[in-house]
Amino acid sequence: MRTIDVLTCGAGAAGLALAIDLARCGVSFRLIEKREAPFTGSRGKGIQPRTQEVFEDLGVIDRLMAIGGVYPPLREYRDDGSFIDKEMFTEQPSTTAEPYTTALMVPQFLTERILRERLAEFGRQVEFGCELIAFTQDEDGVTARIARTDGEETIRARYLVGADGGRSYVRDALGIGFPGKTLGVRAMMADVMLDGLSRDVWHQFNEGDMAWQISACPLAGTDLFQLQAPVPLNGDVDLSVEGLNRMLGERTGRSDVRVFSISWASAYVMNARLADRYRVGRILLIGDAAHIHPPTGGQGLNTSVQDAYNLGWKLAAVLGGAPCPLLESYEEERRPIAAAMLGLSTVLLEQAKRGNMVRGREVRQLDLGYRGLSLALDAVEAKSGPTAGDRMPDVVLRGAGGQTRRLFDLMRGPHWTLLVGSSQQALPVSPRPGLHVWSLGPGGAITDPDSGLGLCNGEALLIRPDGYVGARTVAHQQDRLEAYLESVIPPPST
Template structure:
């Protein structure tokens, strides 16, 4: 438990942001801050990097996040999008299913398939990228004291080092000691009836083209290929004669496999990671207490159904990173950080509801031939439709021939409202290919990947607002004219206008995390300048 008292000693080493926990959430946040020039330290209690596969799927929205960070090619080179789900019953194959077969990429959403990749590898790729910005993870560094002043957070480590930071972010997992040191409730429930076991094993002779799933009346075992040799094993724990769970081991893995698979020639070997878990559905009631914030599993935990855990943490970090960077740089008022909780806490509530619903659905259907885990892969679990229409940062004016005003109400549990299908302020900003000078293709995602707001001007009449915005906020906003003139991008196939629902001339302000901030008429210079001004004052 972290003490709230700070030990006396030398002056604390000061940084902009101190991140506690070097999993995918903490590393994504550190990358977001480092690439914006924010002074950041990231510490990890463990003396060595985690090696287990744990979370094993990145959803399409996380792939977009990682494309912005410049690591998508490395992830795609080490992961897979082509795995089939192979179901067995009584030792026989009953179905081979491609859970993403009904989905196809579009210019607005180039990634629609999940990427199967071990979490330890995601972390390694993130650490490599972070090191390119001059930041490395400080292993074996445990916080034992934490206090806040009006200007900073003071943390003390087990080794006696004192660290001062303008802000501290707890990314230290479901058992977060940072969260436990704060006046934050972590309410929810634990499913007591089922103890799950996990492990990374080798299975020589088992095809690596399938996620193998043996389902019987008395249980199940799943083996998903990850990396070059390993499979992630999932199963219900064995029970002894008294009904108590048996500690997982290679021997218990083999017994469960033999009982369900009907493949006596397959021997499991080389268990590099073994773990257990019970399904917890809990979330923090606050994400910010003064200068301390929570993200990832420290803020919410839920079932594994839908593969939303690692992804929700990554997307927490993407939402928080630009806001922290602007506040620390003095480019935004501290109140901007309140919008992190305003936007992400409802997403956590939606995630718990969705994941829990999928988990209970799988328990009901998993014994039916051809059904089971593929039921958890639905369009909503891709996270492309999640947005923040209720946010105070979402402003919509009459820019496309429809009535507007501040956006609120719809989708206040995280799901995208389905009123008219039109893109709204708060939604994820779509991609689209355009043509630049010399006929080179420029994707909108290429523009959004830069660490700033992007002001899209659809039509020549938006030149005035683009120039005025750049003149006043050129350090924060980059303008982009979409019009068939020399200085503009050509929407040669109309994909950009269709994706943004623009038929006439209009401006769309896109946040650094790729969500729509504002939609306004072509001459709404004052509205755009006022919006950006409210971030600073």
């Protein structure tokens, strides 16, 4: 039996993002999904600015921008038939450091379709109709049994990743606790074709009234509306055309708004839960398998994709020969992020119940980072610019040939990027595969005319493959930087 590097169970946005990252690193993997066909719903429709940066690196942001759109104003209808329009988010202009500042609306099924198309460019695809039914692990890997329509198959992999959602089979089989709470709210969501409402606003009726509230959001890139409404905690919910029309009539008081077809519908109870562990040996959890959020604030899909983006390069490095303790940083970094996002989503849900939800900068996820954790080497106090553990902002640079260069362009790909202040200093580390070194300053390959990086002569800024600063050092600390790189980058092939 041939052993592959990674078996990923679950082909939602997190599993697909991980697969793309592994594919561009040259890792052998299989991506299985127990559904017979792709997900068809719009559940996670908001792509936050930090995730947009991730999708730029993965090569899909322009496709998502082309098919998606900005969130429309929210129109709140009053009892007397009048209404007020207000913006969903506090708008901020984009800057060089933050090229994406506004949430992008793309229905989840379109996001996943674009990710599958990107994966196909690497010659890889999702294996639908394949369900993980058993697995065991040992010191060298995982043996997994999957069921498919034509029988069972046994797969041997060095690592197994559970990206199989809130009801994760992988998590449950490992016996990992999933503590949290049910939030006392049950809701329905449906993607529908309807008449009677314009597509230039997000229509909201009875805001703050959990018994009568209902909204209709025009879904960018489609002719559909997404209906959302709280429903009773107990009992059946009629999600037929007739049932939705009855609900619309009762809650809007209007007879001109009519659903005439449904493409997807679901009723669900909101939960906030966080897995006790993200890793057991050679098995790891990402996405909803590790955390589930209420939909308020649009944090779930984004946190899940960023889990995958954090894990992908680490798996590739360890598979390539980097020390195994590197994988310990995955839970160390991502679990506190998920805990914070659960808290934020829950606070926003309470605000929504009162009809005064405010989405501020925190939902954009641009300020999340890993300061003070094991992969953050701060060997010098930065007078300006980012420090170890921070998200690396974009910077406009200028090449020696006179061309303008974006730092994000230099960072794009699964490599590390080392910026060294002043070409007059010897490079602070020995060259190695997977490390791109750029000298900044007079006579260097690139200059830093006005970015605020604040790199002094001989100072080095090391950027991780996922766009966070790994280390900031000066010339006389070369040994520390070398030791750091040896712990995260695979040794050269012999």
